[in-house]
Amino acid sequence: MTHKSLLAVAISSCLLTACNSDTKTVEVVKEVEVIKEMSAIEVTQVKNVILMIGDGMGAQQVGLLEEYARRAPNSIYKSQGGKTALSKLGEMGQLGLSLNAPYGDNGSLVVDSACSATQLATGKASGSEMIGLDSDGNIVATILEKAKEKGKATGLVSDTRITHATPAAFAAHQPHRSLEAQIAEELIASNNVDVMLSGGARVFLPADISSNTQAQQAMQALGAPANVYKKSKRSDGRNLLLEAKEQHGYSLAFDNKQLSAAQGTKLLGLFANSGMSDAIAYTACRKDNSCTEPSLREMTLKALDILSKDEDGFFLMIEGGQIDWAGHLNDTGWMLHELLRFDEAVDAVYEWVKNREDTLVIVTADHETGSFGFSYSRNNLPEAQSLSGDGMQGRDYQPNFNFGALSHLDKLYAQSGTFYKMMDRVDASWNFDNSTGQQWADAINEYSAFKVTAEQASAVGVRENNDYYVAGHNYLSAAQFPKVNDFKEFYVYGDETHGNLIGRALAKEQNTVWGTGTHTAAPVPVYAFGPYGVTKQFSMMQHHVEIGQKMMTALLGDN
Incomplete structure (x- = not known):
């Protein structure tokens, strides 16, 4: 229990007993005074830091989660009074905002996950798509690596791939985020990360895993099911899973039971x-x-269980990474489910930490993805209603526009x-x-509670010549792209853009708008929970570089 809570209990005790004896009064007053003295000692250092990153989770995405939790007619939060774990953190801790673009006068306006995570991890300016490097390309020690040097336990958890940009930035140093095979080698060889839980087996397996019976048998002997070792993204014969177990002492797990x-x-x-499911x-x-x-949530709890056994404390980063993936696709229903999954993990952390004074929890995002929002429209205008209020003066209630029904929230969840x-x-x-509008309508209507006609879906499959062709580019080397009629420069991921066009087809029924298939520069929320002497500094407009510095100071002192 925190000092603040103890003080409240002591005062309540006095009130409940009406302080009905001189002896009782003296005892309670002494107890209150002791607790006041304890509270006056400002805690500015912590033993543990837990950083939770909702990848792509801007204020708009948080708004979607909170609107669903509080106001969806069939919200799964009804038994909890409509209260998310994020809102508990906000109520009990501190709230702030953070800018996240590549920092400094030589930076740029918009960030990617690698740069943003690097800035959080190092407290230094970085460049686009760099992993663990400063803006000049120098290797910089991360908070995870510094924690390890201090004898603390360390962990990385993500529902994407362990070599993906966000987790990689805390324990690897590479010129580009795409070098996942090299990132995997660093993660294993450095011995800096005690617990790693995620997807991404494909860069830990030898190149010929799909045809190498001996290698497959070795994987089976480790307990790996066939769906984990079906394909490799390595160009050599190294089996990093075997190396992790035999040379570096890692236990291995490949499913929830393991x-x-x-x-x-x-x-x-x-x-x-x-990536995970x-x-x-x-x-x-x-x-x-x-x-x-x-x-x-289960990966988070396991990581906490292992890392908290270290008497020196720990650093743990937990990423809800597919919020970003849904945002890139402009898929509101999927994004809602990812926010719910992330909030489950936040709840696990909140329950673990709520009565502690030795742990700082930071929940934030690396950036906002998609420029998402609910919006009112001229589609499906509301009908007139008669209201009983004495201020209507005989007039019907009939707004000029469609402001969106709360039932939309349940349909998104469905x-x-x-x-x-x-x-x-x-x-x-x-x-x-050669796809048709009817094919797209049938596909959309099978999975979505919002329905479209063949005519409404006809634009989803339309393609055009790629005006931004770049030979050899990972995405822009395609001769043709899905046809986007507005802001098309901001839809960059090739054939995946047909998914964004599904979002356009559903938009008017969902009352949703999306501005891009990439990231925006919007400030993102920062939730800080822990000792007030530590958390109060996060209740402001800041930059991710500063968040990184503040976490390091709180966990490690002047580092």
Whole structure:
């Protein structure tokens, strides 16, 4: 219990007993005075830091989560009074905002996840798509690495890939985020990360894993199911999972049962070949108890269990990474489910830390993705209603525009597949050259509670010549792109843009708008929970570089 809570209890005790004896009064007054003295000693250092990053989670995304939790007619938060874990942190801790662009006079306006996470991890300015480097390209020690040097335990958790930009930035140093095979080597060889839980097995496996029977047998001997070692993204014969176990002492886990049973202080859990399952699939498997991958919450709890055994304390980064993926696709229903999955993990952390005075929790985002929002429109105008209020003066209530029904929130939650699922239904190989509006409407209507006609869906499959062709570019080397009629320069991911066009087809029914398929420079929320002497400095407009510096000072002193 915190000093503030103890003080409240002592005062309440006096009030409840009416301080009905001189002896009792003296005892309670003494207790209050002692607690006041304890409270007056400002705590500015912590033993543990837990950083939670909702990738792509701007204020708009938080708004979607809170609107659903508080006002959806069938909100899954009803039994909790509509209160999210994020809102608990906000009420009990401090709230601020943070700018996140590449820092300094030579930076740029918009950030990517690698640069943003690097700035959080190092407290230094970095450049776009760099991992663990400053803006001049120098290797910079991260908060995780400095914590390890101080004898603290360390951990990284993500529902994407452990070598993806955000987790990688805390424990690797590479000129570009795409170098995931090299990042995997660093993560294993450095021995800096005690617990790593995520997806991304494909860069830990030898190049010939799909045809090498001996290698597959070795993986089976480690307990890895076939779906984890089906494909490699390495160009050599190294098996980093074997190296992790045999040379570096890691226990390995490949599904939720193995994670639950894992022992020891070093654990590598890789639960998918690439990214872990999306949160809509997680919601479905949780209902029938068929999940084989652990949830973000379960990975978080396991990491806390292992790391908290270190008497020197720990640093733990937890990422809800697919909020960003849904935002890139402009998929509101999927994004809601990802926010719910992330909030489950936030709840686990809140319950673990709520009565502690030795831990700082920071929840923020690396950036906002998609420029998302609910918006009123001229579609489906409301009908007139008669209201009983004495201020209506005989007039009907009839707003000029459609401001969006709360039932939309339940319908977003009811979405049963991502836009990728819809695209797969039209053509599993993503050859949409001859696709029809009816095919797109059928696919959308199978998975969405919002329905569209063939005419409304006809634009989803339309393609055009790529005006921004760049030979050899990862995304822009395609001769043709899906046709976007407005802001098309901001839809950069090739054929995935057909998913964004699904978002456009559904927009008027959902009362949703999206401005981009990439990131925006919007400031992002910062939730700080822990001793007030530490958290008060986060209740302001700041920059991610400053957040990184503040976390280091709180955990490590003058570093």
